[in-house]
Amino acid sequence: xxxxxxxxxxxxxxxxxxxxxxxxxxxxxxxxxxxxxxxxxxxxxxxxxxxxxxxxxxxxxxxxxxxxxxxxxxxxxxxxxxxxxxxxxxxxxxxxxxxxxxxxxxxxxxxxxxxxxxxxxxxxxxxxxxxxxxxxxxxxxxxxxxxxxxxxxxxxxxxxxxxxxxxxxxxxxxxxxxxxxxxxxxxxxxxxxxxxxxxxxxxxxxxxxxxxxxxxxxxxxxxxxxxxxxxxxxxxxxxxxxxxxxxxxxxxxxxxxxxxxxxxxxxxxxxxxxxxxxxxxxxxxxxxxxxxxxxxxxxxxxxxxxxxxxxxxxxxxxxxxxxxxxxxxxxxxxxxxxxxxxxxxxxxxxxxxxxxxxxxxxxxxxxxxxxxxxxxxxxxxxxxxxxxxxxxxxxxxxxxxxxxxxxxxxxxxxxxxxxxxxxxxxxxxxxxxxxxxxxxxxxxxxxxxxx
Numbered sequence: 475x476x477x478x479x480x481x482x483x484x485x486x487x488x489x490x491x492x493x494x495x496x497x498x499x500x501x502x503x504x505x506x507x508x509x510x511x512x513x514x515x516x517x518x519x520x521x522x523x524x525x526x527x528x529x530x531x532x533x534x535x536x537x538x539x540x541x542x543x544x545x546x547x548x549x550x551x552x553x554x555x556x557x558x559x560x561x562x563x564x565x566x567x568x569x570x571x572x573x574x575x576x577x578x579x580x581x582x583x584x585x586x587x588x589x590x591x592x593x594x595x596x597x598x599x600x601x602x603x604x605x606x607x608x609x610x611x612x613x614x615x616x617x618x619x620x621x622x623x624x625x626x627x628x629x630x631x632x633x634x635x636x637x638x639x640x641x642x643x644x645x646x647x648x649x650x651x652x653x654x655x656x657x658x659x660x661x662x663x664x665x666x667x668x669x670x671x672x673x674x675x676x677x678x679x680x681x682x683x684x685x686x687x688x689x690x691x692x693x694x695x696x697x698x699x700x701x702x703x704x705x706x707x708x709x710x711x712x713x714x715x716x717x718x719x720x721x722x723x724x725x726x727x728x729x730x731x732x733x734x735x736x737x738x739x740x741x742x743x744x745x746x747x748x749x750x751x752x753x754x755x756x757x758x759x760x761x762x763x764x765x766x767x768x769x770x771x772x773x774x775x776x777x778x779x780x781x782x783x784x785x786x787x788x789x790x791x792x793x794x795x796x797x798x799x800x801x802x803x804x805x806x807x808x809x810x811x812x813x814x815x816x817x818x819x820x821x822x823x824x825x826x827x828x829x830x831x832x833x834x835x836x837x838x839x840x841x842x843x844x845x846x847x848x849x850x851x852x853x854x855x856x857x858x859x860x861x862x863x864x865x866x867x868x869x870x871x872x873x874x875x876x877x878x879x880x881x882x883x884x885x886x887x888x889x890x891x892x893x894x895x896x897x898x899x900x901x902x903x904x905x906x907x908x909x910x911x912x913x914x915x916x917x918x919x920x921x922x923x924x925x
Contacts, residue, residue: 476721483683487714489707490887491532491833493539495681497706500670505661506533510540513600513632518658519621520634523641527707528663530636531889534602535833537634545598551835551889551910552896553608557616559907561585564601564620571873578616586623589630600632604889607641611650618653665704668696674706675713689717689728697730701737712736815854816847816868816879823867826885832914835892836867836882837899840906844870844877853881858900869916872923882911 477485486495496502505522512520524530538547548567555563561581565572570584592599603609603617623630635641635657645654666674672695676688690698690713698716702708713728715736720728812820842849850868857863865884870877886892892910899908 476717479721480679480689480717480726481684481686482679485714486678486682486684487710487717489710491535493532493535495678496532496536497674497677499673499677500664500666502529502533502663505663506536506540508659509533509537509634509661512659513537513541513545513598513634516598516629516632518629519618519653519656520632520659520661521641521645521657522634522636522661522663523639524663525665525705526638527705528665529706530663531604532706533663534604534634534636537602541600544596545600546592548599548601549912549915550601550603551605551912552893553605554893554897555609555613555909556907557610557612560613560616563909568599569873571876582619585620586630589623590625593625593628593630598632599630600634602634602636604636605638605893606635607637607639607644611644611647614644614650614653618650618656621656666699666706666709667704668692668699671695671699671702671704671709674709678713686726689720689726694728694730694733697733701733701742708740708742711740712742715739812847813851816851819854819866819868820870822864823869826867827869827913827917827920830885830913830917831887832912832917834913835886835889836884836911836913836916837886837892837896837908838911839881839883839903839908841871841878841880844879847879850879850881858903860898860900869920870923871919882916883908885913 477483496506498504498506509520509522522530522533541547548564550560550563550567552563558578561578562572562576565581565585568585568588570581570588572581572584576584589599601617601620606614609617617633620631621629621633644650645657669692672690672692675690675695675698679689694716698709698712702712712733713736716728716732719732719735720726723732725732840853854863854866857866861883867882869880869882871880872878884892884895886895889910896908896910
């Protein structure tokens, strides 16, 4: 609304991560450089901790941009995965053909064989685990076992755990001390102090085309810091609303009054100087001690969905896990014919993916072998009332020569929105253990299978 008023090419303070607006100040750039180096060094597990809204997701997206083309990135964005499911999900992400009857040992062996081949091809694989603080300890322990996969000289899988401070509390449990001991590099994202807040505000404005005198000064930046506690998401919200307030008055300067009005509208309490803020003000911990041992500090998901037993339609909740298995009976060839209902969703999905934002999320509901198309049709005919039919998307995929229908739900701008909906799914769908997918991963998967 205020873009033309201030001469901006696009909004400067959206809360969704935009890598073109990455701010390297307040040690964010140094953290990114150290993370890239730590991954390339190929040792141990890496941990990134920060308060809600401190910029962890932005750092995760920037890592994907900065990592070399010979590094494959795998995302685990659903923190509620059970220990019995996590290895299957990782195997699906790696495009491996695993089924519901496979034991965890068998799945682990498939993962190891795949990673060994990647290593032989001079490719690295790194696993990003977001919201790691919400993972059950047992699931984190399953992830730790993957760190045992190695050659005589190299780890076969690098891992980066992104989480809130509660992750450190969880890692302090004696039950998971072995995972904690495997963490070789730790990073903490601290809130912005007033000076960095000022630099951040004006940097974002200049990055979207602003050419006039600085809109924010030291006083307004200090007020924003006090109300936001130096957290980038809150800074963005306050700055956006403060600029809107200035625009509504016809002003080309943002004042402390505009910021206070924005804070009231956002229901942010003035928490500058709080005990929490003082703790968060501890300097960013960049553990480069381990990086210095013989190295120089210098030197980017395709989630393969659950190739598993297709989750049953809502009317058939006893089908069990979403991990694929071969059906007990062969379905006649006629079952492969596409109904009008299924054909419509396939076409709507092609249209959706052509314009969908790569950074958005969707929910993987279930998969069905193409010869079992009737299962997908039954789901479409009798789906849970809470789901929006127009947001059910279906596309064809191929896994080790077998053709599947992949059913995903909705287009979420943020991970938190997707997780909220995931947690509210009816029991009939949760039984199939649905999980989050990045839309970029869906597109990559389709491209791989079509050409």
